Amino acid sequence: MKFTFLSISFLFCSVVSFAQNSTVTDSTDVEKLEEVVVTGQINPQSVNKSVVEVKVISRKDIERQAGNTLADVLNNTLNLNITPNTSTGKSGVSLFGLDSQYFKVLLDNIPMINEEGVGNNMDLTLINLDDVERIEYVEGAMGVQYGSNAISGIINIITKKSSKNKLDITAYVQEETIGDEYEWFDKGRHIQSIKVGGNISEKLYANATYTRNDFGGFWNDKKGENYELNDGLRGHEWLPKLQQNSKALLSYEAEGFNIFYRFEYLHEDIYKYNETVDPNENASTGTTNPSALDEQYTNNRLYHHLNSSGKLFKKVNYNVSLSYQEQTKDLERYTYRIRSGAKENVEEGEYQSRSAIFSRGTFSNLLNSEWLSVQAGYELTLEEGSGSSVAIVIDPEEGAVSQSLNNYDVFAASEMQLTERFSLRPGVRVSFSNLFDTQYIGSLSAKQTLGDDWELRAIVGSANRTPNYNELYTYFVDVNHNVQGNGALTPENGVSTFLHIKKRSSLADGALRLKNKISFNYLNVDDRIELIVVNQSPLAYQYNNIDSYKAMGVFSENELYYQNIKAQLGASVQGISKVLDSRTNSNDDFLYNFQLNANVAYTVPKWDTTFSLFYKHIGEQQQFVEKTNAEGNQEFFTGKTEAYSWLDTTINKSFFDGAFITTLGARNIFDVTAVNTTAFEGGTHNGPPTQIPLGYGRSYFLKLTYHLTL
Structure with a gap:
C-alpha cells in the first residue's frame, strides 16, 4: 500500500510538470544539456539532438557512489537487476527481464570479451571504472x-x-566492511588504486592505471x-576473490587525425x-590430520585496442578500430592440509578460453x-573458444572442444532532417557467418520536437542473439548425465519498440x-533457445530453438x-510473458513487476560537501513454474519472489581545492541478505531453492582520494 501511494504521487508530479509550458533555462553545468554522446550516433553530438534515446552516467555520478566496478554503479538503474552468484563469485544481470546474453557491454565502442563470448554474458564485477570518463547506455x-x-x-x-x-596523479584507498565483518587482511573489502596521466x-x-580490489568474502556463520x-x-558463504587490473593508454590528436592505443590486463x-x-584419523596413534578438497579459479583477460x-x-x-x-x-584443484597449510595432489590447467579479433569501421x-x-x-x-562451463574439463587434451565463430557484417544508416x-x-x-544463414537486421528511429520544451522519440529495431558456445558445443555425457549442444541451432530473433515523450x-x-x-x-524474442528433454529413457537433454x-x-x-x-525519480511497470513451447500446457499470460528508483544529491558549497541518497525498490516478481499437482500431473503454478528495497548513502567532502577528497558511505542500509522465493524448479539432483541471495547485509566504507594537478 505504501509503494502504491508513492507511485500515484510520482505519476501526479509527472503530469503536473508535463503540463508546464515555461521555457527551460539553459544550465549546462547542472543539467549537462550539451553533453556529447557517441553511442548509436552517426557523428558525435549533443545528447538532446540525438534521434536515439541515450542515457549518461557521468564521472561525477560514479564518484558520488564510490563505484569501483560497473556492478556498483548500475545497481540503482531502473529496469536493470543485478543478482550475485555466491557459489561462483560472478554477478548475473537482467535488463527488461532478459539476462546478460541479450545486451552488449562495449568499451569505447568495442564489445568486451569474457570466458563465454564477445560482448554479452559479461560479469560486471570484472569491469573497473578508474579510467572511465562516462557511461552511455x-x-x-x-x-x-x-x-x-x-x-x-x-x-x-x-x-x-x-x-x-x-x-x-590520482591515488586512493578504500576500506569497506562486508556486512559487519572487517579485518585489515582477511575480512572486508580493501581497494587501492593509482592513476598517472598527462600531456x-x-x-x-x-x-x-593500476587497481587492486581484495574482497575477503562474506563469512556469515562460516569459519574460513x-x-x-x-x-x-x-569456507565462506560468498567466495573471497582478489582482482588486479592494469591499464595504459597513448593518444595522439592533431587537426583532422586522431589515434590511440589502449591496453588492459x-x-x-x-x-x-x-x-x-x-x-x-590414524587409529594406531589416535591422531588426525584434517584435509579438504579445495579449488582456485583464475580469470585472465587481455585487451588491445587501436583506434584511428x-x-x-x-x-x-572515419572511425576505425582494431582489437585483439x-x-x-583456469582451475586448480588440490588437497589442502588444514593444519600445515600444504597443498597436495595438485591438478591444474585451463578449462575455458575465448579469444577474438575484432574490427569496426564507420x-x-x-x-x-x-x-x-x-x-x-x-x-x-x-x-575462437574452447571449454564449457557445463562440463568442466581441466585438461583440453581430455575432451574440451575448440571451435570458431566468425561474423562479417556491413551496415548503413542515414539521418534525415526532414523539417526543422x-x-x-x-x-x-x-x-x-561461418555457422549460420545470412541475417538481416533493420531499424527506424524518429524524433519530433514540439516547441522548445517537448521531444518525442520513437525507435523500432531488430537484433538477433547468436547461440553461445555452451548451446552449440556442450558434450556432457557420462553414466548419470546426457547434456549436449546442438550445431543446428539458429540465431534467436528479437524486435523492440520504444516510444519516449520528454518534457523540459x-x-x-x-x-x-x-x-x-x-x-x-x-x-x-522468437526462436528462444532452451535446454529440453529429447529422450525419456535414458534421459537426454539438448538445446533447441523452441520458446519465445x-x-x-x-x-x-x-x-x-x-x-x-x-x-531523480523513476518508476516502471513491466509485464513479461514467456511462451514455453518446450513444456506441456504452457501459459503465455503476462506477469507484471513494479520498480521504483530515486536518488538525491544536496551540495553545501561553503563546506565543499555533497550528501547523496540512492534508493531502489523491486516489487514482487512472478514466474510460471512447472510442478506436480495433487493428482500427480505436471501443471504450471505462479511462483513468486518477495519484494525488496535498497538504500545507499554517501557523503563527499573536498579539502584544499579538491586535492583531497573523502567519501564516507553506507550500502544496503535496509540490511537485505536474501529474499524468499517459490519461482524456481528443482534441478536433476536438487530441490528448488527457497531463497535468493542478494546481499551481505549493511556495510560501511571510507574512501580517501588524493589528486595532484600540474
Missing part, C-alpha cells in the same frame, strides 16, 4: 549499429583520452579456510574452500547535404528546472534541479 534493440546480441540494449563505457593538465606534448597524451571440523561450517583469483573436511579517427579528403569522417582480446579461466558525411547524413560501416569478428523539428533515421545491417520546464523564474520523460516499451519471450510496459524518469539540489 541505450535501451532496446541496437542490432544495426552493434550487431548480434544487442536485443535489450547496450552499455558503452567511454574512457578518458585527454587532459587539460600537464600532469594528473607529453601538445598533441600526445598518456595515462596508466583453516577450520578443521567436519560440521559444514568451513585483468587478473582475478576466486577461492573456493570445501565445507566437507576429511579428519584422516579523423577526416578523409577533408570531408568524410582474450580471456581464459564512414560518415558521405553526401554533401545539409539535411541528409549517411553512414556506412563494417564489423569483423573472428572468435522532425528527424528520421533508418538503418540496415547484413550479417554473414522551469518554474520560479528558472530557479526550479524539471526534466520529465515517460516511455512505452515492447520487446519480442515478450515484455511490455511503461516507465517514467524525472529529474529536478533546484539551487544545490539534484534529484
Whole structure:
C-alpha cells in the first residue's frame, strides 16, 4: 500500500510538470544539456539532438557512489537487476527481464570479451571504472549499429583520452566492511588504486592505471579456510576473490587525425574452500590430520585496442578500430592440509578460453547535404573458444572442444532532417557467418520536437542473439548425465519498440528546472533457445530453438534541479510473458513487476560537501513454474519472489581545492541478505531453492582520494 501511494504521487508530479509550458533555462553545468554522446550516433553530438534515446552516467555520478566496478554503479538503474552468484563469485544481470546474453557491454565502442563470448554474458564485477570518463547506455534493440546480441540494449563505457593538465596523479584507498565483518587482511573489502596521466606534448597524451580490489568474502556463520571440523561450517558463504587490473593508454590528436592505443590486463583469483573436511584419523596413534578438497579459479583477460579517427579528403569522417582480446579461466584443484597449510595432489590447467579479433569501421558525411547524413560501416569478428562451463574439463587434451565463430557484417544508416523539428533515421545491417544463414537486421528511429520544451522519440529495431558456445558445443555425457549442444541451432530473433515523450520546464523564474520523460516499451524474442528433454529413457537433454519471450510496459524518469539540489525519480511497470513451447500446457499470460528508483544529491558549497541518497525498490516478481499437482500431473503454478528495497548513502567532502577528497558511505542500509522465493524448479539432483541471495547485509566504507594537478 505504501509503494502504491508513492507511485500515484510520482505519476501526479509527472503530469503536473508535463503540463508546464515555461521555457527551460539553459544550465549546462547542472543539467549537462550539451553533453556529447557517441553511442548509436552517426557523428558525435549533443545528447538532446540525438534521434536515439541515450542515457549518461557521468564521472561525477560514479564518484558520488564510490563505484569501483560497473556492478556498483548500475545497481540503482531502473529496469536493470543485478543478482550475485555466491557459489561462483560472478554477478548475473537482467535488463527488461532478459539476462546478460541479450545486451552488449562495449568499451569505447568495442564489445568486451569474457570466458563465454564477445560482448554479452559479461560479469560486471570484472569491469573497473578508474579510467572511465562516462557511461552511455541505450535501451532496446541496437542490432544495426552493434550487431548480434544487442536485443535489450547496450552499455558503452567511454574512457578518458585527454587532459587539460600537464600532469594528473590520482591515488586512493578504500576500506569497506562486508556486512559487519572487517579485518585489515582477511575480512572486508580493501581497494587501492593509482592513476598517472598527462600531456607529453601538445598533441600526445598518456595515462596508466593500476587497481587492486581484495574482497575477503562474506563469512556469515562460516569459519574460513583453516577450520578443521567436519560440521559444514568451513569456507565462506560468498567466495573471497582478489582482482588486479592494469591499464595504459597513448593518444595522439592533431587537426583532422586522431589515434590511440589502449591496453588492459585483468587478473582475478576466486577461492573456493570445501565445507566437507576429511579428519584422516590414524587409529594406531589416535591422531588426525584434517584435509579438504579445495579449488582456485583464475580469470585472465587481455585487451588491445587501436583506434584511428579523423577526416578523409577533408570531408568524410572515419572511425576505425582494431582489437585483439582474450580471456581464459583456469582451475586448480588440490588437497589442502588444514593444519600445515600444504597443498597436495595438485591438478591444474585451463578449462575455458575465448579469444577474438575484432574490427569496426564507420564512414560518415558521405553526401554533401545539409539535411541528409549517411553512414556506412563494417564489423569483423573472428572468435575462437574452447571449454564449457557445463562440463568442466581441466585438461583440453581430455575432451574440451575448440571451435570458431566468425561474423562479417556491413551496415548503413542515414539521418534525415526532414523539417526543422522532425528527424528520421533508418538503418540496415547484413550479417554473414561461418555457422549460420545470412541475417538481416533493420531499424527506424524518429524524433519530433514540439516547441522548445517537448521531444518525442520513437525507435523500432531488430537484433538477433547468436547461440553461445555452451548451446552449440556442450558434450556432457557420462553414466548419470546426457547434456549436449546442438550445431543446428539458429540465431534467436528479437524486435523492440520504444516510444519516449520528454518534457523540459522551469518554474520560479528558472530557479526550479524539471526534466520529465515517460516511455512505452515492447520487446519480442522468437526462436528462444532452451535446454529440453529429447529422450525419456535414458534421459537426454539438448538445446533447441523452441520458446519465445515478450515484455511490455511503461516507465517514467524525472529529474529536478533546484539551487544545490539534484534529484531523480523513476518508476516502471513491466509485464513479461514467456511462451514455453518446450513444456506441456504452457501459459503465455503476462506477469507484471513494479520498480521504483530515486536518488538525491544536496551540495553545501561553503563546506565543499555533497550528501547523496540512492534508493531502489523491486516489487514482487512472478514466474510460471512447472510442478506436480495433487493428482500427480505436471501443471504450471505462479511462483513468486518477495519484494525488496535498497538504500545507499554517501557523503563527499573536498579539502584544499579538491586535492583531497573523502567519501564516507553506507550500502544496503535496509540490511537485505536474501529474499524468499517459490519461482524456481528443482534441478536433476536438487530441490528448488527457497531463497535468493542478494546481499551481505549493511556495510560501511571510507574512501580517501588524493589528486595532484600540474
